[in-house]
Amino acid sequence: MTTTSQEPVVKPETGSMVTTERVLLVLALVALLIAPAFTSDFVVSFVLTQVMLLGVAAASLIFLAAYGGMVSLAQTLLFGVAGFTIGNAVTTGGSKGLNLGLDPWLGILLGITFTTILAFILGAVSSRSTGLYFLMITLTFGVIGFFFFGQVTTFSGFGGINQVRAPAVIGEPGQFPERLYYVAIGVSVFAFLLLRYVGRTPFGLALQGVRDDHVRMGSLGFNVWMHRTLAFTLAGFIASLGGVLFVWWNRQIDPASIGIGEILSLLIIAVIGGINRLEGAWVGAFVFVWVNNYVRDVPGLNQIGLTEARFNTIVGLIFLIIVLLSPDGLIGIGQRIVRLIAPKKGRTSQGPGSDSGSGSPETQEKRKLESNTEEEP
Amino acid sequence: MQWVALVGGWTVAAVLVAWVLVFANGTPAEPLLSEPRDFVKVLLNALTISGLYFIVASGFTLIFGLMRVVNLAHGSFFLLGGYLALEFQKTMVGKSRNILSDEVSVFAWVLPLVLAALIAGLIGLTMQQVFLRRFQGQDMRETLITIAISVILADLMVAWFGGTAVDISWPGLLDNAITVFDIRYSVTRLFMLGVAIVVGVALWAWLQKTRTGMVIRAGVDDNSMVQALGINVQLVFALAFFVGSALAAMGGVMGGSFASLGAGVDGQWLLNSIIVVIVGGMGSLTGALAGSLLLGTVTAFAPSYLPANFTHYSIIFTFVLLAAVLAWRPYGLFGKPE
Numbered sequence: 250m251t252t253t254s255q256e257p258v259v260k261p262e263t264g265s266m267v268t269t270e271r272v273l274l275v276l277a278l279v280a281l282l283i284a285p286a287f288t289s290d291f292v293v294s295f296v297l298t299q300v301m302l303l304g305v306a307a308a309s310l311i312f313l314a315a316y317g318g319m320v321s322l323a324q325t326l327l328f329g330v331a332g333f334t335i336g337n338a339v340t341t342g343g344s345k346g347l348n349l350g351l352d353p354w355l356g357i358l359l360g361i362t363f364t365t366i367l368a369f370i371l372g373a374v375s376s377r378s379t380g381l382y383f384l385m386i387t388l389t390f391g392v393i394g395f396f397f398f399g400q401v402t403t404f405s406g407f408g409g410i411n412q413v414r415a416p417a418v419i420g421e422p423g424q425f426p427e428r429l430y431y432v433a434i435g436v437s438v439f440a441f442l443l444l445r446y447v448g449r450t451p452f453g454l455a456l457q458g459v460r461d462d463h464v465r466m467g468s469l470g471f472n473v474w475m476h477r478t479l480a481f482t483l484a485g486f487i488a489s490l491g492g493v494l495f496v497w498w499n500r501q502i503d504p505a506s507i508g509i510g511e512i513l514s515l516l517i518i519a520v521i522g523g524i525n526r527l528e529g530a531w532v533g534a535f536v537f538v539w540v541n542n543y544v545r546d547v548p549g550l551n552q553i554g555l556t557e558a559r560f561n562t563i564v565g566l567i568f569l570i571i572v573l574l575s576p577d578g579l580i581g582i583g584q585r586i587v588r589l590i591a592p593k594k595g596r597t598s599q600g601p602g603s604d605s606g607s608g609s610p611e612t613q614e615k616r617k618l619e620s621n622t623e624e625e626p
Numbered sequence: 627m628q629w630v631a632l633v634g635g636w637t638v639a640a641v642l643v644a645w646v647l648v649f650a651n652g653t654p655a656e657p658l659l660s661e662p663r664d665f666v667k668v669l670l671n672a673l674t675i676s677g678l679y680f681i682v683a684s685g686f687t688l689i690f691g692l693m694r695v696v697n698l699a700h701g702s703f704f705l706l707g708g709y710l711a712l713e714f715q716k717t718m719v720g721k722s723r724n725i726l727s728d729e730v731s732v733f734a735w736v737l738p739l740v741l742a743a744l745i746a747g748l749i750g751l752t753m754q755q756v757f758l759r760r761f762q763g764q765d766m767r768e769t770l771i772t773i774a775i776s777v778i779l780a781d782l783m784v785a786w787f788g789g790t791a792v793d794i795s796w797p798g799l800l801d802n803a804i805t806v807f808d809i810r811y812s813v814t815r816l817f818m819l820g821v822a823i824v825v826g827v828a829l830w831a832w833l834q835k836t837r838t839g840m841v842i843r844a845g846v847d848d849n850s851m852v853q854a855l856g857i858n859v860q861l862v863f864a865l866a867f868f869v870g871s872a873l874a875a876m877g878g879v880m881g882g883s884f885a886s887l888g889a890g891v892d893g894q895w896l897l898n899s900i901i902v903v904i905v906g907g908m909g910s911l912t913g914a915l916a917g918s919l920l921l922g923t924v925t926a927f928a929p930s931y932l933p934a935n936f937t938h939y940s941i942i943f944t945f946v947l948l949a950a951v952l953a954w955r956p957y958g959l960f961g962k963p964e
Contacts, residue, residue: 320766374948374949374952374953375952377952377956378952378956378957380765380766381694381696381765381766381769382904382908382956382957384696384766384769385696385900385903385904386904386948386952388698388897388900389897389900389901389904389948390945392893392894392897393897393941393944393945393948396941397941397942400938400939400940400941401938401939401941402938508890508893509890509893509896509897510777510780510893513773513776513777516770516773517773517774517777520770558785559781559785560781561777561778561780561781562777562778562781562782562785564777565774565775565777565778565781566774566778568770568773568774568777569757569771569774569775569778572767572770572771572774573757573771576767
């Protein structure tokens, strides 16, 4: 049975388990794991932990875009809903919201479950549309969510919910920055492996088929709408994990955390990193957080008026340049450099692919051949 | 299945009408049968705000219909137009703050509007020529570029015009109320509706009765065929982008006089435009009209006819409108499938 029309199945072509990509990923993970020994608590808490939790949220966006062809701007809302649910569930008073005072673990369960259910509903409403329509519909979900939490003081109000507790094992990030950091790494690895695994299951392959030609998949008997809706639900689940980390890390959540600026920031993170590959989420998050924290140290920028206060202008310019030059982001630029240096290596596995020509000429040739043979009855 | 949806839809509509007619006790407006004047006011509010929605959204839908570009910088042009007009008005009146409407002549309101619309139109045109033209056909990439521009513009506007909310003064001639049948209503809101009708009729005449309009309509239907006939489509694209951005700025001047200008207003009006065109159907002027009327009705009626304690839940009704239309027609009321 053929499930994909244009893209090859994503798996190593040789039997070898050791590929350049995997070596790089493991090296990056090791570097992140030992980082606290070499850097200050500030870097661990404010830079690296934030990179991890934004990366998880951006990975949910990239998963939908890369495997499903759905650029969703509702991920920030889902991220926030998980945070607001936990905030309402665990606080005991002295703050806006329901102040239910539940156990933090129960709060996590509620946050993730509720967000996943909401993702299913939003996915069901939006999944009949594609492309730019889908992008606009999910953007309206996100902005309506922002106004909802701002106006409905029962759940939050514009002031937001303060003093959200994490479970005692994790404690306060101010006191034990490493604990939350390692949890965030664990969640990131889990999210990455899960999304990559799902992309290779029959469901993931069918989803890629839907991305490439939904009419054809429909006539082959696949329920296109259901595939999209379930992919959106899964992405909502992953986004909620990011939201849980965020509310523990920030100890506070308010509507400004999910406003239109944050909605666009998440898209910017995904595009800067590379919207066709899951790894791009964390690369983009790293660049974003790094610029936010260290732009004042870059010589020359202050002289031309780009001070720290103009952070959004700088990020916007980086984003604009990336979109103009490399639609597959920094990962795409990296792949091109690797190919220049080592033309024979590092292409044993390609990402879930894109229409913007990622992949070496040979692979593209092969894709063409494959699709040609498929076209003949 | 079909008749379930039909019966369900009519039942919901009947319940809503009955609620507004008889049962809406304890709401800010009270039921129609006991307080008919409040109902007329809410209806007028709905119509006038729909007018403003239409002006802004018609520019958005014009650009999309012709070029398949979702201009997410549309809200930025709205806000920029408002700020520019405010600066012009300050210069003309000769005061930098606290301008009273008595000091503003009609000319000191209209000229800033025209100038702001022209400048915003030129900025939109520049954006299209410099950044979008080379990526024609790659619609997602074009959309990302407009997002980048909107992020940069939003930040620069905070830097230039500050973070606090400001507003443009209406001319003194308009800034009062009239009373008809014992109903007192603001003249500026009626004026807004009047401008919207003029803009709508002008756009309709331009698209239906002139040669340029014919080319634009042909371009919406089949772009490559128009090019093959030897018509300079690039010129038409440029014109559409100019007009679309100018309409956003015009809306911004009216919105800035009616409400206020400040950081975040751009996102709010981008949202309004998007909802209007999703509900009405992308690229259709009729759709923009229908979408504006529906959104205006929801935003005016929901807060007035919800029980007083639940007024702040009115935003949910915007979502319900969106979800209902998408479930029924995924491409909007007057939209065509891709």
